[in-house]
Amino acid sequence: MDSIYSDPELRKLIELAIKPPVRDKKCPRCGKAFYAYHLNRKFCTDYCADAYYNEIRRPAKQILTELAQRDKEEKERQAYKDSLPLPENILRRNIAILDKLIIEPFAGTAYQISDLQALGLDFSVFSYKERLVGKAEECYALFFGTYKVTQLDEKRIKIRNRKK
Numbered sequence: 001m002d003s004i005y006s007d008p009e010l011r012k013l014i015e016l017a018i019k020p021p022v023r024d025k026k027c028p029r030c031g032k033a034f035y036a037y038h039l040n041r042k043f044c045t046d047y048c049a050d051a052y053y054n055e056i057r058r059p060a061k062q063i064l065t066e067l068a069q070r071d072k073e074e075k076e077r078q079a080y081k082d083s084l085p086l087p088e089n090i091l092r093r094n095i096a097i098l099d100k101l102i103i104e105p106f107a108g109t110a111y112q113i114s115d116l117q118a119l120g121l122d123f124s125v126f127s128y129k130e131r132l133v134g135k136a137e138e139c140y141a142l143f144f145g146t147y148k149v150t151q152l153d154e155k156r157i158k159i160r161n162r163k164k
């Protein structure tokens with residue numbers, strides 16, 4: 001004859017009888033002790049389960065969702081503001097373009113005007129300009145942030161970075 005342990009269903013029942021699972025639980029919402037007829041029961045009643053979800057879990061999730069949404073909207077607003085063709089935005093873009101260029105620290109570096117325009121540099125928007133002395137024609141140096149730009153000839157300019 002087979003041992004009762006060879007029957008998996010019986011074995012399970014015996015194991016449960018020897019070591020019964022904890023059914024005396026405490027409701028996480030109201031703190032009341034209750035007996036869990038169903039082992040996966042976490043709350044004393046359906047009312048407490050629903051209330052717990054409504055009072056604690058959902059609001060917390062809602063707050064996180066709302067914060068994420070607000071953050072996203074703020075980023076979109078900022079991106080939109082940055083994209084407007086305002087002088088400060090164009091200047092910032094100009095400086096960002098110049099930041100990517102390789103510029104010799106002391107001598108400065110010559111660049112083709114057309115190449116810089118192709119990169120998106122808008123020469124009409126700069127921080128300020130300075131009249132160059134000792135020139136027959138009216139010549140100016142343009143400043144984009146810390147960058148000083150002077151014209152070499154019709155096609156080329158020289159860029160220096162005055163940042164230390």
Ligand SMILES: [Zn+2]
Nearest residue numbers: 027030044048
């Ligand atoms: Zn409860």
